[in-house]
Amino acid sequence: MLRSGLSLRLLVVTPAVAIFLSSMLVNVGNLGFNMIFSRLMGPELFGQLAFLLTLKLSVLSLFGAAQMAVSHLVSDCEPRGRGALLAGLSVLTRQVFVLLSLVFLFAAIALWLWLGTTALxxxxxxxxxxFGAAFSVLRGVSFGAMHTGAIILSANLEMGVRLIGALLAWQLGLGLSGVAGAIALSIIAGWAVVRRELPAPAQPVELSGLIRSLGLGGAAFALLQLAQVLALDGDIFLARSLLSAEDGGLIAALSLSQRIQFFACFSLATVLLPDLTRARRTGQPVIVALRPVGILFGAVSIAVLCATTMVPEWLTDLLVGPQYRAAAPLLRLAALSAIAFTLSYLIATALMAFGDRRGIWICLTVAVVQLAAMALIPEPHLSGFVMIKVSCQLAACGISLLLFAVRLKCSLLTTR
Known part of the structure; x- marks a missing residue:
């Protein structure tokens, strides 16, 4: 009993739990942002805001792949070589910042000349x-070195500035431009917290090897991000041409619930990668890094399945409104497919810590097969889409689990 109590206390104070709880708070803030402004703005203006948010998330997802690649490099680097790695990342980040500033400056001028003040x-x-690109690299360094305080503060400050700043801008009558300005400021605020993670280089740095490593790692994680978009959101695009407008709306509602489930656990992947990489590099038991992630993922999954089984109508009303209640009977299956994909995503991330990209290819291949099956179904309908998704994702999860079990067994034998 004493040992189990001590284990529980140790679990509570691990970085994985602290970052997970922080991520949950950020997700609640983001959900509150959408719920508040969907009511304040009305459908037309909120649609414009949703487009801006989608644009932002699309670009930041690419930056997120770079973040994971940086995190992997930092956690895999021996202490004696970390100074040179950080110096190289510092130079590269500054160069990318200048390049992107020029690109977006020209894009902004072109938009302004084309659309006028509506482009603001x-x-x-x-x-x-x-700043978002630099922020992603700096957060990658924070995760790789597991600077928990900086990770938590930057994420929550970004969310707080976005939510409070947008509300203030709206109350001041600044409209959509004010809300967009608050979103921009939130990115800069998050960057400001972690800007000192990279020191100024004291001497010239060779970048070719670093660029090659980041390119290979970033490409792998970009493919994993692509798999996530195809697996969870690809049916929305197919539904526009294959299903009725009503069923297309229900697919979108189910997809929203799946994204909430996935992003509730996404922070676990950002912790799992550097922890497992560090354990492999130092010869430590990998089970220590896996345990908190497995417990937290299991807790979230059980809670989601229980809620979608017992109160699906209430959840549907809360997330998207009573007009989408026809999707409630399928909410549990949608949650199950999201849980299966999330586990496949975590396994793919864990395998990357061992230099194994097969988990990524499983996620991507099954996502493509899933969409192909939906497109080729003889009589497309809502329940058919949902059944195809859950079947494909459960199959991918089973294959990924088998692959990871073999890899884990080999790792355990090696460390003995």
Whole structure:
């Protein structure tokens, strides 16, 4: 009993749990942002805001692949070589910042000349994207070195500035431009917290090897991000041409619930990668890095399955409104497919810590097969789409689990 109590206390204070709880708070803030402004703005204006947010998330997802690649490099680097790695990342980050600033400056000028003052919201967003690129690299360093305080503070400050700043801008009558400005400021605020993670280089740095390593790692994680978009959101695009408008709306509602489930656990992947990489490099038991992630993922998955089984109508009303209640009977299957994909995603990330990209190819291949099956179904319908998704993702999860079990067994035998 004493040992189990001590293990529980140790679990509570691990970086994985602290970052997970922080991520949950950020997700609640983001959900609150959408719920508040969908009511304040009305459908037409909120649609414009949703487009801006989609644009922002699309660009930041590419930066997120770079973040994971940087995290992997930093955690895999021996202490004696870390200074040179950080110096190289510092130089590269500055160069990318300048390059993106020029690109987005020309894009902003072109938009302004084309659209006039209506281009102000995307122009404000473009102004922050170079900071977003630097922010992703700096967060990758923070995760690789597991600087928990900086990780938590930057994420929550970004969310707080976005939510409070947008509300203030709206109350001041600044409209969509004010909200876009608050979103831009939130990115800069997050960057400001971690800007000292990279020191100024004291001497010239060779970048060719670093660029090659980041390119290979970033490409792998970009493919994993692509798999996530195809697996969770690809059916939305197919539904526009294959299903009725009503069923297309229900597919979008189910997809939203799946994204909430996935992003509730996404922070676990950002912790799992550097922890496993570090354990492999130092010869430590990998089970220590796996345990908190497995427990937290299991807790979230059980809670989601219980909620979607017992109160699907209430959840549907809360997330998207009573007009989408026809999707409630399928909510549990949608949650199950999201849980299966999330586990496949975590396994693919864990395998990357061992230099194994097969988990990524499993996720991507099954996502493509899933969409092909939906497109070729003789009589497309809502329940058919949902059944295809859950079947494909459960199959991918089973294959990924088998692959990871073999890899884990080999790792355990090696460390003995």
């Amino acid at each position: 919201p995307p122009v404000l967003l473009f102004a922050a994207l170079p």
